[in-house]
Structure formats: structure tokens, C-alpha cells
Amino acid sequence: MDFVSIRIITDDVARLVAFYERATGVRADWATEDFAELRTAHGTLAIGATRTVALFATGSARPADNRTVIIEFLVDDVDAAYRNLADAVPDFVTEPTTMPWGNRSLLFRDPDGNLVNFFTPVTPAAIAKFTY
Structure with a gap:
């Protein structure tokens, strides 16, 4: 599968x-x-x-009825993505924040209210996890 x-x-x-x-x-x-x-x-x-x-x-x-799924995108620079989307995102849930598992994340809602996470691995362990 x-x-x-x-x-x-x-x-x-x-x-x-x-x-x-x-x-x-x-x-x-x-x-x-x-x-x-x-x-x-x-x-x-x-x-x-x-x-x-x-x-x-x-x-x-x-x-526009979802409150359980987070759509996630790996991005090169979450802080740059935040600056780029500042005028396009209707609802930022959190500004870029480094999470305990090593990703710097930006959480926002799309125009239908779906939760979206843009993240960039920043710790060695998180970076290794996403090295293809």
C-alpha cells in the first residue's frame, strides 16, 4: 500500500x-x-x-466541517513562509514555533477553516528524519 x-x-x-x-x-x-x-x-x-x-x-x-485533520507541508524555511503568507492567511493559529520534537511549525487555517501546518526540521534528529 x-x-x-x-x-x-x-x-x-x-x-x-x-x-x-x-x-x-x-x-x-x-x-x-x-x-x-x-x-x-x-x-x-x-x-x-x-x-x-x-x-x-x-x-x-x-x-468546511473538519476539526480533526492537519494538512502538513515540509517547507525549506517556515519563517519565510510565514512572512510570505501574512496577507493571505485568514487565521494564523500559531506563529512559527519550535516544537519539542524538533520541527519549527507554523499553524494556520485555510479559507475553509482546514488546519494547515508548514514545518521545517531544525534539530539534527528532525533533519535526519526528513533527509531523502
Whole structure:
């Protein structure tokens, strides 16, 4: 088995894709006006319109209703990412903070309220964990 992607369901695909393109610097690949993917070397963030949920099971997912998942991105410099996003992020949860496990993290919410963590390993152990 291989983990491939996480999908966000939203009422406004274009708005959320534009936000993530700005935040990550990754251009989205659009399949239809209802579905786009931002692909990185190790995973894909898929963004789908609410109306696509019916293709799986009507009512199985609701946009802007998540309070349990954190979408995480490894970034080169979390402090630079914070400065870059200062005018684009509607809700910073925490400014860049070094965590006990060795990552410097920036926690914020996207326009739908999904929790996002940008992090940079800063201790030798954390750096080793993310050396590919």
C-alpha cells in the first residue's frame, strides 16, 4: 500500500486552489472545474467540489466541517513562509514555533477553516528524519 493523497471538499474550488497555489508555490493540475490536484514529490493535495461527493455517497463529506485533520507541508524555511503568507492567511493559529520534537511549525487555517501546518526540521534528529 502507498499513501497517495488527501482530498478537501469545498464549495469554492477556485478560491481554495488559488489559496494553496499561493501558499505552496505549486501549480494545480485541473481535471475539471470541479477537481484539481497540487502534486508534490511525496503526495498530492486534491481539491474537489461539493457536487463531486455524490459520486461517492451523497452526504459523506461536508465542506468546511473538519476539526480533526492537519494538512502538513515540509517547507525549506517556515519563517519565510510565514512572512510570505501574512496577507493571505485568514487565521494564523500559531506563529512559527519550535516544537519539542524538533520541527519549527507554523499553524494556520485555510479559507475553509482546514488546519494547515508548514514545518521545517531544525534539530539534527528532525533533519535526519526528513533527509531523502
